[in-house]
Amino acid sequence: MVRRRLTQEERKKETRKLLLEAAVEIFAQMGFYGATVDKIAEHAGFSKGAFYAHFHSKEELFLTILEQQMEAHVDNIRNVIKQHQSLSHFIETIDKYFLSVAQKNRTLSMLNMEFLLYAMREESVRHKWSGMITESVKQISKAINELMLSENYESDLSTDEIAWTILSLENGMAIFYYINQDLMPLNLYGKSLRNMLLPHIKEEN
Amino acid sequence: MVRRRLTQEERKKETRKLLLEAAVEIFAQMGFYGATVDKIAEHAGFSKGAFYAHFHSKEELFLTILEQQMEAHVDNIRNVIKQHQSLSHFIETIDKYFLSVAQKNRTLSMLNMEFLLYAMREESVRHKWSGMITESVKQISKAINELMLSENYESDLSTDEIAWTILSLENGMAIFYYINQDLMPLNLYGKSLRNMLLPHIKEEN
Amino acid sequence: MVRRRLTQEERKKETRKLLLEAAVEIFAQMGFYGATVDKIAEHAGFSKGAFYAHFHSKEELFLTILEQQMEAHVDNIRNVIKQHQSLSHFIETIDKYFLSVAQKNRTLSMLNMEFLLYAMREESVRHKWSGMITESVKQISKAINELMLSENYESDLSTDEIAWTILSLENGMAIFYYINQDLMPLNLYGKSLRNMLLPHIKEEN
Amino acid sequence: MVRRRLTQEERKKETRKLLLEAAVEIFAQMGFYGATVDKIAEHAGFSKGAFYAHFHSKEELFLTILEQQMEAHVDNIRNVIKQHQSLSHFIETIDKYFLSVAQKNRTLSMLNMEFLLYAMREESVRHKWSGMITESVKQISKAINELMLSENYESDLSTDEIAWTILSLENGMAIFYYINQDLMPLNLYGKSLRNMLLPHIKEEN
DNA sequence: GATGAATGAGTTTTCATTCAT
DNA sequence: AATGAATGAAAACTCATTCAT
Structure with missing residues (x-):
């Protein structure tokens, strides 16, 4: 009996996870309005009914994903920062991170844009978003400060x-980059940052 | 007879203009999907029918505005460039322009974001958009080159x-800036640019 | 002054005639619902406004044409009948008439179908239509009677x-015939009629 | 579990059937354009939404009915033919069939007219329709041939x-008949056919 | 008389959400 | 928990008709 219950709960979690993953893809590909509950549910291999057993509304799902992504983003920055040894190395790491995200995760980037637009319009979401940004800035700022010292x-x-x-x-x-991948050189991100932050060091080279 | 006809044509133009202006605001405030033809028409003081007498579809209207804004943007950059006398002055001008746009035209900026998202999903629009960007880059690049020489x-x-x-x-x-106007110092745009481009000149100061 | 007025009235009649002719074609091609007032007016070389100066409504126009065509039809039958000299000749004439109408006036035939459907649904129109039919039957019947005697x-x-x-x-x-012109032999109309009405005469051949 | 699913599927079928039946009546009464999806759905006791869960569009529904009726028509002819023993008996059967259809199914007959008009304008439908006619002709022709031999x-x-x-x-x-049921004697169909086809046999009577 | 801009009721269609099974 | 039939509100779009010029 206990096992069955556990299994059922696990299955519930699994379903929720599958729905979230499907939603990330569909939202990114089609935007908030283009993504219908039907498409999301089907993409996850379920029916609309299952969807509503896990989320109150399409918007709730969207916000759930938003929060997830926000946390993941701050985490990623934290990880990038952990690896630094010098300012120059820090920029290199952040540049590589950008490159990998941009090339691999077109989907996530578009989702990010979707969130930005949503955030610009929804007071409450904007608030959360701005909190996340402040947090990110604080962490980066602190790391840079240590390196500078x-x-x-x-x-x-x-x-x-x-x-x-x-x-x-x-x-x-x-x-x-996402509007036209061929136009802008991808390595420009790191190059510009280096130019902006490391003029003196470069001179010493 | 001529005057009568002219008046009617003028009225038509005026209506179209009013519809476009209303659409810019509504699209910016509510996004492409949140903006209904009804809302746009009403905001302009007309009926849905009038709207469809001037535009084939909501999308056509959207693209019309897109093109308008693209042209205006390139024009603005052209004007900014015309005013420069030195690299330092150029950055100052572009910074002021950014400041004024950001503070006055929250509407246009959000519309810009809306366009970006749209462009990221629509092949044809992405193409036009990327053309505009290339053009802008070319003009700015040329101006900078002259100044550098x-x-x-x-x-x-x-x-x-x-x-x-x-x-x-x-x-x-x-x-x-639009997610939270209080967080990021507005003058940072010019400051960062200066730091990136004018390290030597600064030293001479 | 008198001449001008006359000219104006003549012009009015001319406009009305042009509108009616255009309407016949458009109704036949597109049906009652497919035909818009705009299309009809434009096809006649006028604007919607002109249309409403001549007809109260789209339906009134339709009924006007209906009546016109009904009268024309009875007239045609009258003419066919006038030309007969014998039963055999009568059938021949009616057959030729059918042939010419079918081949030349696909438009009118489709309009006729449109009227039939309309008549089946509209009490008042059905009444008029049925009156016309009765009249046609009477005339044909009378002619046949004389010939038989x-x-x-x-x-x-x-x-x-x-x-x-x-x-x-x-x-x-x-x-x-109009569903597929190639399937049914056009001359079958006369042939069938002959077979029905002239068996004895044929035997004498 | 099986029963539950079956019930749901059965209900779906039932709904579809009810919608089709309602559509036949509404189309016949009001024509293709007069019949709105709203009216059809309401007449069947459902919402518009239910309609679109069963049919992609109003036109698809119309064509579905068209095909159904075409098949039914050919079937009926087949049945009529099966019952014949002699040419005279064949005509009698076909006459009775006509009488029963005309008297009972005003609805279907008007629907038939609606289809005809539609077919006259739509290439693809015209094609199908003409195929059905050819088939009907072939079957009748064959039956007559046997009887004649x-x-x-x-x-x-x-x-x-x-x-x-x-x-x-x-x-x-x-x-x-449908324009005015009182004008034309219903039994005329059989009478005319007999006159056209059986002159010799009659004489022998 | 003629124009054509504007209206607004009416139509098709979509889709988030509910609910019986 | 999951299904998917059904709902109904909301949206895009059409077009007969009006009316100021």
Whole structure:
């Protein structure tokens, strides 16, 4: 009896997971309005009914994914930061991360855009989103600060400003990249960051 | 007789203009799907029928606005470029332009995002959009090149790369700005650009 | 002054005539619902406004044409009848008439079908239509009667019944003819009629 | 479990059947354009949504019914033919069939007219329709041929021509019958056919 | 009389959501 | 938990008709 219950609960979780994964793909491919509950459910191998057993509404699902992705994004940044040893190495790592995300996850990037638009319009979502950004900036800023101190390096930009610039450039370049992958050289992200942050170091080279 | 006809034609033009203006606002506020033909027409002070006398479909209207905005954007860049006298002055001008657009035209910026998302999904639109970007890059690149020559200034980045960076940063910062206007300092755009492009000149100061 | 007024009235009549002619074609080609006031007016070289200066509504126009065509049809039958000299000759004439109408006036035949359907549904129109049919039957019947008397010819069918059969066969064959012109031999109309009415005469051949 | 699923499927079938039946009536009464999806669904006791769960479009429904009726028509003719023993008996059977259809199924007859008009305008439908007619003619022709051989009877008309005449007369008389049931004697169909086909046999009587 | 811009009721169609099984 | 039939609100779009010029 106990096992059966466990199995059932596990199955419930599994269904939910499958629905979420399907939703990520469908939302990314078709946008919030283009994605119908039917398509999402079918893509996950279930019926509409199953969907509504797991989520109250299409919007709730969307917000659930939004939150998931937000957390994943902050996590990723945290991981990138952990690996740094010097400012130059930090930029290299962040550049590689950008490259890998941009090339592999067109889907996620489009979903990200979808979220941005949603966030720009929905007060409550905008709030959460802005919280996540603040958090990201704080973490990046702190890491940069430590590196600057250890490298005895100065800049006209505050560490917060540098963090903002890093994230802005990432988003901005991702947009162009997805509009036409051939136009903009992918390695420009790291190159620009290096140019902006490491002029003195370069001179010493 | 001539005056009568002219008046009618003028009225037609006026109606079209009003519909377009209304559409810009409604699309920006509510997005492509949130904006209904009904809302647009009503906002302009007309009926749905009037709308369809001027546009074949909601999508046609959207694309009409898209094209308008694209042209306006390239024009604006052209104007910004015309005013430059030195690289430093050029950055200042582009920064001021960004500031004014960001502060005055929340509407247009959100519309811009809407277009981006649309472009990412629609092959044909993506094509046009990418053409516009290429054109913008070319113009900016050329202007920077001239300034660099006259100022005998060098950079690790090609003028094309600089142009891409300028536009990417603009888009990326605009996004953050609209998600939370209080978080990111607006003047950061110019500041970052200056840091990236003018390290040597600064040193001479 | 007098001349101008006359001209204006003539022009009015001319416009009305052009609108009616255009309507006949458009109704026949597209049916009552497929034909829009816009299309009709444009086909006549006028605007919708002109249309409504001449007809109260689309339906009124339709009924006007209906009446016109009904009268024309009775007229045609009258003419056919006038030309007869013998029963055999009468059938020949009616056959030729059918042939010419079927081949030349696909348009009118389809309009005729449109009217039939309309008549089947609209009490008042059905009434008029049925009056026209009765009139046609009467005229044909009378003509046949005279011919029979003069030829000392008898039939199991009354002259009224013969008239009904003639008209029914005409409609029925026209339908098949327009569905597929290649299937049914056009001369079958006369042939069948001859077979029905002239067995004795044929025997004498 | 099995029963549950069966019940649901059965209900689906039942709903579809009810929608089709309602559609036949509404189309017949109001024509293709007069019949709205709303009216059809309501007449069947369902919502518009239910309608679209069963049919892609109003036109698809219409064509579904068209095909159904075409098949039924050919079937009926087949049955009529099966029952014949002699040419005279054959005509009697076909006459009775006509009478029963005309009196009982005003609805179906009007639907038939609706189909005819539709067929006259739509290439693809016209094609199917003409195929059905050819088939009907073939079957009738064959039956007549056998009867003629067995009765050693000859006619100026080929058996194909006789078949065409039979069907044409049926349609033609049905039209007049529905425009005014009182005008044309219903038994005229059989009478005319007898007169056309059986002159010699009659004489021998 | 003629124009054609504007209206708005009416139509088809979609889809998030509910609910009986 | 899952199914999928049914709902109904909402949207895009059409077109007969009106009316100011």
